Amino acid sequence: MTKAEHIDFIRNSLRSIDKTGKFLRPQVGAAINNAVNTVFWEMYDQSPKVMWKSMERYTTSMTLAPTTALGSARYTATLIVDVVDLPRKAGGILEIDTITGLGGIDTTTTTYVPVSTMEGEQFYGSEASLPDNIIGFSFSGARQIEFWNMDAATAALGVNARVIQQFKSYNSTDNVVLPFGQDERIMELVRQYLGVIPPKDLINNNSDG
Numbered sequence: 250m251t252k253a254e255h256i257d258f259i260r261n262s263l264r265s266i267d268k269t270g271k272f273l274r275p276q277v278g279a280a281i282n283n284a285v286n287t288v289f290w291e292m293y294d295q296s297p298k299v300m301w302k303s304m305e306r307y308t309t310s311m312t313l314a315p316t317t318a319l320g321s322a323r324y325t326a327t328l329i330v331d332v333v334d335l336p337r338k339a340g341g342i343l344e345i346d347t348i349t350g351l352g353g354i355d356t357t358t359t360t361y362v363p364v365s366t367m368e369g370e371q372f373y374g375s376e377a378s379l380p381d382n383i384i385g386f387s388f389s390g391a392r393q394i395e396f397w398n399m400d401a402a403t404a405a406l407g408v409n410a411r412v413i414q415q416f417k418s419y420n421s422t423d424n425v426v427l428p429f430g431q432d433e434r435i436m437e438l439v440r441q442y443l444g445v446i447p448p449k450d451l452i453n454n455n456s457d458g
Contacts, residue, residue: 253421255281259439272443282417284438288431289333289341289413301343306426308343309414314407315396324396324404330418334390339363341413342388348407358382359403369397 250258260277292300315324333341345361364385385397394410419425427435 250425251422252278252416252419252425255416255425255427259436262436263440263443263445272445276443277439278417280439280442281435282415283442284435285416285427286333287438288428288434289335291434292428292431293335293337303429304343304413307413307428308411310409310411312348312407312409313394315394315399315404318401318404319395322398322400324399326394326396326408328392328394328410328412330412331392331415332388332390333413333415334388335413337363338365338387340388340390342386342394342410343413344411345386345394345408347403348409359384361386361408363387364397366395369395 256274256278259281260272260274263272263277289300309330311329313326313328315326317325319325335341342363347359359382361384364387366387366389369385369387381398384399384403387395387397389395396404396408416425416427
């Protein structure tokens with residue numbers, strides 16, 4: 250389903266509760282975005298290994314160029330989409346590699362390792378340093394990535410990132426795959442974010458009353 254279809258489907262599903270149709274498509278879209286982000290957090294918290302195995306269907310690859318030099322061996326790059334900010338150093342960034350070689354495939358031995366900003370600062374401008382083939386990166390959660398121990402030649406090539414893109418960053422006509430098996434949880438969270446309390450006969454609480 251496209252992003253627009255997801256919004257329309259969930260908005261229509263609210264009609265038995267929202268009889269006046271007061272919730273507009275942008276409001277429903279924002280609620281879906283928050284709900285999906287929450288579900289990703291829950292999935293990661295419950296079982297990170299299982300989550301990683303299923304991430305291929307949710308991720309987006311993008312090219313970004315670290316062109317803003319902050320100083321020797323330190324660069325920044327800005328993502329073009331919002332990324333799910335998971336509770337880990339790399340947030341929703343799953344993989345970064347250098348753009349080089351045939352077809353843009355990374356043929357170097359360079360490895361990108363997530364580090365906290367504090368750790369990056371310790372490596373930068375101090376006696377401690379990362380090995381030549383290791384580039385540290387830290388994600389601020391606000392589309393900006395900082396690279397530590399990157400040389401000018403690597404920066405000029407640019408990097409490719411594979412990320413978990415937030416629902417709100419998709420275009421209306423983009424196909425969006427929501428977390429598998431989480432439909433009811435997403436609907437529950439959407440209602441919470443919109444402040445909608447479902448009628449008693451729509452609440453699945455396994456009770457007879």
